[in-house]
Amino acid sequence: MKDIIIKITGTSGQGIISSGDILSYATARKGYYVTTYRAFPSEIRGDGKCYYTLRISEHKALTATGETDILVCLDTDTIFEGIGKIKKGGVLIYDSNLSIENPPKRDDIVIYSLPLGDIAKETGSERSRNMVALGIVVALLNNLHLEEQILKDIELRYKAKAKEVIETNKNALNAGVKYTKETLIRTDKYSEVNMQSSGAKLIMSGNEAIGLAAITAGCRFFSGYPITPATEIMEWLARELPKFGGKMIQCEDEIAAINYALGASYGGVKSMTATSGPGFSLMQEAIGLASMAELPVVIADVQRCGPSTGVPTKTEQSDLFAAMYGTHGDCPKIVLAPMNVADCFYQTINAFNFAEQYQVPVIVLSDASLGPRRECVDLIDIENLKIVNRQKPDLKEGKIYNRYEDTKSGISPISAPGDKYGEHVITGLEHTEENAPTPAPEVHRQMTEKRFRKLETAAGEFSKAKTYGDEDASIGIISWGSTSGAVFEAIDKAKENGIKVQALYPRTLYPLPTNWIKDFVKNKEIIIVIEANYNAQFKSTIVERCTHINRGTEVLEFLKYDGTPFTPEEIYEEIEKVSKLKDDRYTLSTNKHTHF
Amino acid sequence: MEISEYKGRVKPSWCPGCGNHAVLTALKKSMAGLNYETHNTAIVSGIGCSSRFPFFMSTYGFHSIHGRALPVAIGLKQARPEINVIAVGGDGDGLSIGGNHFIHAGRKNPNITYIMMDNEIYALTKGQCSPTSRIGTTTKCNPYAWTADRINPVLMALSFNASYVARGYSGDIKQLEEIITGGLKHKGFSFIHVVSPCVQYNKVSSFEKIKELVRNLPENHNREDRINAMQYAFSPDGLYTGVFYQTQRPTYEERYQEVIAKAKQIAGDNCTIQDVMKQFK
Numbered sequence: 001m002k003d004i005i006i007k008i009t010g011t012s013g014q015g016i017i018s019s020g021d022i023l024s025y026a027t028a029r030k031g032y033y034v035t036t037y038r039a040f041p042s043e044i045r046g047d048g049k050c051y052y053t054l055r056i057s058e059h060k061a062l063t064a065t066g067e068t069d070i071l072v073c074l075d076t077d078t079i080f081e082g083i084g085k086i087k088k089g090g091v092l093i094y095d096s097n098l099s100i101e102n103p104p105k106r107d108d109i110v111i112y113s114l115p116l117g118d119i120a121k122e123t124g125s126e127r128s129r130n131m132v133a134l135g136i137v138v139a140l141l142n143n144l145h146l147e148e149q150i151l152k153d154i155e156l157r158y159k160a161k162a163k164e165v166i167e168t169n170k171n172a173l174n175a176g177v178k179y180t181k182e183t184l185i186r187t188d189k190y191s192e193v194n195m196q197s198s199g200a201k202l203i204m205s206g207n208e209a210i211g212l213a214a215i216t217a218g219c220r221f222f223s224g225y226p227i228t229p230a231t232e233i234m235e236w237l238a239r240e241l242p243k244f245g246g247k248m249i250q251c252e253d254e255i256a257a258i259n260y261a262l263g264a265s266y267g268g269v270k271s272m273t274a275t276s277g278p279g280f281s282l283m284q285e286a287i288g289l290a291s292m293a294e295l296p297v298v299i300a301d302v303q304r305c306g307p308s309t310g311v312p313t314k315t316e317q318s319d320l321f322a323a324m325y326g327t328h329g330d331c332p333k334i335v336l337a338p339m340n341v342a343d344c345f346y347q348t349i350n351a352f353n354f355a356e357q358y359q360v361p362v363i364v365l366s367d368a369s370l371g372p373r374r375e376c377v378d379l380i381d382i383e384n385l386k387i388v389n390r391q392k393p394d395l396k397e398g399k400i401y402n403r404y405e406d407t408k409s410g411i412s413p414i415s416a417p418g419d420k421y422g423e424h425v426i427t428g429l430e431h432t433e434e435n436a437p438t439p440a441p442e443v444h445r446q447m448t449e450k451r452f453r454k455l456e457t458a459a460g461e462f463s464k465a466k467t468y469g470d471e472d473a474s475i476g477i478i479s480w481g482s483t484s485g486a487v488f489e490a491i492d493k494a495k496e497n498g499i500k501v502q503a504l505y506p507r508t509l510y511p512l513p514t515n516w517i518k519d520f521v522k523n524k525e526i527i528i529v530i531e532a533n534y535n536a537q538f539k540s541t542i543v544e545r546c547t548h549i550n551r552g553t554e555v556l557e558f559l560k561y562d563g564t565p566f567t568p569e570e571i572y573e574e575i576e577k578v579s580k581l582k583d584d585r586y587t588l589s590t591n592k593h594t595h596f
Numbered sequence: 597m598e599i600s601e602y603k604g605r606v607k608p609s610w611c612p613g614c615g616n617h618a619v620l621t622a623l624k625k626s627m628a629g630l631n632y633e634t635h636n637t638a639i640v641s642g643i644g645c646s647s648r649f650p651f652f653m654s655t656y657g658f659h660s661i662h663g664r665a666l667p668v669a670i671g672l673k674q675a676r677p678e679i680n681v682i683a684v685g686g687d688g689d690g691l692s693i694g695g696n697h698f699i700h701a702g703r704k705n706p707n708i709t710y711i712m713m714d715n716e717i718y719a720l721t722k723g724q725c726s727p728t729s730r731i732g733t734t735t736k737c738n739p740y741a742w743t744a745d746r747i748n749p750v751l752m753a754l755s756f757n758a759s760y761v762a763r764g765y766s767g768d769i770k771q772l773e774e775i776i777t778g779g780l781k782h783k784g785f786s787f788i789h790v791v792s793p794c795v796q797y798n799k800v801s802s803f804e805k806i807k808e809l810v811r812n813l814p815e816n817h818n819r820e821d822r823i824n825a826m827q828y829a830f831s832p833d834g835l836y837t838g839v840f841y842q843t844q845r846p847t848y849e850e851r852y853q854e855v856i857a858k859a860k861q862i863a864g865d866n867c868t869i870q871d872v873m874k875q876f877k
Contacts, residue, residue, distance in 0.1 A: 242855050243860060251700075260667050260670060263658070263671025263673075264671040267676035269675040377876075382869050417676060425650045425659060428643075429659065
């Protein structure tokens with residue numbers, strides 16, 4: 001076996017996330033691929049359930065979804081929730097100390113009801129049940145040889161805490177391993193799990209990847225306000241930025257956060273903020289200011305279910321309209337959507353480069369399934385990354401510097417306080433090239449065109465859209481952001497079953513690269529636009545902006561808005577359905593489809 | 597520096613007789629006295645009549661959005677601590693829409709000066725009540741009766757622990773220059789409340805009326821006594837001007853230097869991206 005899914009579940013406060021994190025670090029550090037999915041309630045403790053899914057594989061896996069191989073349950077409820085989703089021949093581990101009226105039963109799986117609490121108590125603390133369970137998992141997967149590495153990772157995770165904490169956790173883990181080896185009568189087959197290590201790789205979350213990219217791109221100023229699920233970005237930068245002389249400043253609200261960043265950017269320092277839906281709404285006016293005053297700034301929006309407070313811990317892709325059109329007025333900006341954790345890094349590098357080069361706000365759309373998700377990333381070649389800095393004017397005594405000089409590209413060189421002879425006033429009011437405010441009709445027209453011209457210039461620079469699957473497929477999927485893992489896996493499965501599908505991920509969503517879509521759609525009979533929102537936000541954008549494209553192509557939507565990410569299975573089912581309908585001379589009675 | 601060197605590209609657009617002209621003159625005088633260089637100085641504002649200020653100066657300037665002068669100014673100062681940063685604005689901008697930022701500026705103590713020109717009215721939108729409008733002010737927005745109490749900016753600044761709190765009056769440029777100079781020299785968040793009458797939309801708080809109310813703080817007022825300063829700010833028998841309070845405590849920038857020093861203690865002076873990357877390996 002070279003690909004397994006482990007799920008650790010329980011109530012928040014039981015250390016589900018810690019044990020999942022430790023296991024994912026250890027497997028990655030042993031050189032295996034791991035990708036994860038975390039779901040937890042917003043309350044730190046209480047009745048909320050926590051779920052941590054890891055998929056460990058020899059080759060890179062794209063999602064952590066599918067049937068469970070090993071399910072570890074630290075509470076009663078999650079046993080009955082999860083037992084049905086265990087693979088035939090899989091394992092259920094739960095605490096025999098839990099008082100359960102009707103113990104779980106399934107004939108086609110192995111059930112280990114073990115005294116996790118007692119074992120933990122013997123080693124010092126009943127609270128270390130999570131580590132005992134982890135020890136059992138590690139021992140079941142004996143041919144992955146994770147023991148030594150996982151002890152190192154326990155030390156790393158708790159290094160800031162008291163020595164006893166580390167010892168208690170290590171003892172509990174060892175006790176779990178010992179119990180499995182010496183006492184447990186094994187009837188499962190997970191000794192067969194055996195994978196080749198594929199060497200050094202990185203493991204990080206989507207939020208950490210955004211933080212790392214910011215520092216790499218030269219960002220030295222971050223201002224933010226805590227909000228789930230984006231807080232991890234500011235926490236990570238709070239720790240790392242000062243090491244580079246940079247600053248992370250916690251503000252009184254999101255309005256302050258973005259305006260701090262704009263002040264810092266005016267000072268010539270690369271700046272960013274990160275937030276989620278409610279904070280993103282509050283930032284809209286200042287995003288317009290950045291657009292009008294032509295100030296570089298990067299905003300990461302780690303989307304969650306909306307509107308309003310919505311479901312803070314669950315995922316959705318429903319801020320696309322807000323990102324593209326949320327600000328009043330004609331507001332040039334750039335919106336990017338990373339597809340996975342590695343792409344969070346590369347798109348954030350792009351975001352800073354675009355912001356600096358084109359002097360526009362750049363929005364990076366992540367989401368609650370991508371931000372906290374930890375997965376393996378191939379080594380990053382830092383030295384060969386292209387890093388762009390804003391264009392400086394040629395300043396001389398007696399030479400008048402006009403901040404908003406109307407150039408061919410639309411880009412005007414930009415000075416910063418401290419630069420002699422570069423003094424200028426920037427403003428959110430419409431202004432002349434000489435930065436004087438004016439209501440003159442010809443100036444507003446000219447300067448609006450100047451600001452949008454930058455986007456035309458930028459369009460040539462966007463990194464290529466990602467395609468996946470067979471080019472000659474007649475079924476196409478157009479999607480964006482974190483859905484990519486599930487979509488690509490579904491395409492693989494479809495191929496195995498004789499259905500050819502090709503996917504397109506533009507990654508740059510605004511300005512919309514219509515040419516890419518045009519090229520992609522050329523030979524497609526049916527397009528399915530897949531996204532996690534009710535309004536089909538990307539589909540309506542494509543349909544609206546690409547009416548000139550291939551009128552024969554049928555454009556369908558496949559939407560999800562329950563807060564959970566897409567799974568490859570449900571996308572495959574949709575592909576299958578669509579392909580059958582196509583064969584039946586495709587006719588749909590629903591109104592959920594559109595022609596170009 | 598000569599005062600004339602601070603003249604901006606745009607001619608002041610305020611009404612003739614507006615109190616803000618005096619503030620512009622006083623600030624230029626203070627800056628000239630302290631030899632502030634135009635390229636090392638930035639004036640930051642929000643929206644309102646007084647917020648047009650940066651256009652009338654030859655320094656760097658950022659005319660931002662309504663209520664946000666302080667966050668922009670503090671952000672700039674944190675990114676570039678060596679630049680002289682002065683935030684300016686009105687009572688509506690700083691006490692109403694931007695009120696929250698005022699609280700936290702006091703708490704953080706960034707080394708910037710904030711000059712609030714208080715005309716007790718929204719003038720750019722042609723006369724509506726502001727948070728400092730007096731009893732009896734009627735406008736098109738409250739044509740029948742006056743409906744809310746006014747707030748006291750000096751008392752607020754004192755309670756927010758601003759480290760320099762002063763009040764001036766547009767009718768006295770000499771005193772205004774003194775307290776602005778004191779504010780610019782002060783290390784920390786200096787708040788200068790300027791009663792700056794509007795000649796167009798506020799008949800209740802006219803120059804004549806304010807002149808009757810204004811009196812200097814006593815010569816022997818102890819600037820370090822915050823409670824006493826609050827009593828003068830509260831005083832019903834007039835509008836005191838002068839420096840209410842001044843204290844020294846570490847600025848936000850200084851405190852952040854400690855953060856950087858601690859981080860560098862852990863990471864070393866020459867931390868590289870590769871070093872940071874290790875945590876992911």
